[in-house]
Amino acid sequence: MTVPVIELCDVSRGYDDGPPALDDVSLTVRAGEAVSVLGPSGSGKSTLLNLVAGLDRPDTGTVTVDGVRVDGLGEAASARYRRAKIGMIFQFFNLLDDLTVVDNVVLPAQLAGMARGEAARRAAELLDVLGIDRHANAYPGRLSGGERQRVAVARALMNRPPLLLADEPTGALDTASGEDVGQLLADLNADGQTIVVVTHDLALARSCTTRTIRLVDGRITADADAIAAESAR
Ligand code: ADP
Ligand code: MG
Numbered sequence: 001m002t003v004p005v006i007e008l009c010d011v012s013r014g015y016d017d018g019p020p021a022l023d024d025v026s027l028t029v030r031a032g033e034a035v036s037v038l039g040p041s042g043s044g045k046s047t048l049l050n051l052v053a054g055l056d057r058p059d060t061g062t063v064t065v066d067g068v069r070v071d072g073l074g075e076a077a078s079a080r081y082r083r084a085k086i087g088m089i090f091q092f093f094n095l096l097d098d099l100t101v102v103d104n105v106v107l108p109a110q111l112a113g114m115a116r117g118e119a120a121r122r123a124a125e126l127l128d129v130l131g132i133d134r135h136a137n138a139y140p141g142r143l144s145g146g147e148r149q150r151v152a153v154a155r156a157l158m159n160r161p162p163l164l165l166a167d168e169p170t171g172a173l174d175t176a177s178g179e180d181v182g183q184l185l186a187d188l189n190a191d192g193q194t195i196v197v198v199t200h201d202l203a204l205a206r207s208c209t210t211r212t213i214r215l216v217d218g219r220i221t222a223d224a225d226a227i228a229a230e231s232a233r
Contacts, residue, residue, distance in 0.1 A: 004028045006027065006196070011025045036198075065085055083112045100136070109122065157193075163194050170199065182207035195208070
């Protein structure tokens, strides 16, 4: 068995008066897996991803990612952890609009202290692989949604994170661009990248993940190797 990249043990997280956003969730994701997390709005998908990313803390339980206990990290350690271990992509790209494409992509490496020349080479290579090298010096506002998400993927991969997290990465894209992103994630996983994708988009889950977890009211109600059963319904 390959090593766990994510290990959640008995994790719960609630907000004020409401029911728990996550209710006693335990989950292991191993290196090389591509996992989708499906579930209705409000089922706890983003909460789960934020706990794994160290952007939020559980009330109870432990979160371990690539050997790091994430649940107890302070703010500075948590930021360092994310730079070293996590690439994230979001529905609305979260690019910095007053930086060029290449400067957006290089930023995580600069924050991690990578040498300037090495960072520039790595960024150029990623932009090339992702087919957006001709936009290197453009500002994100000039690009289409699909192109912006490619920039976000390049930025996420900059520091070679052991774990790539995506929260509704096709939520703001047209169908064709969404399919592109699915293919891109599938290619990355074929090269060994461990991926967790939170999505409403069944086609995306089908195209780029081989294991599907279903969340309902903060609990895992299904965890299957494929979504064949899902699509047959
Ligand atoms: P999903 O991503 O599946 O739509 P979320 O994880 O965002 O679900 O939310 C799960 C539940 O937790 C929802 O009931 C939501 O209202 C609540 N919740 C999430 N974040 C917060 C927050 N920062 N403050 C209060 N309630 C929150
Ligand atoms: Mg969400």
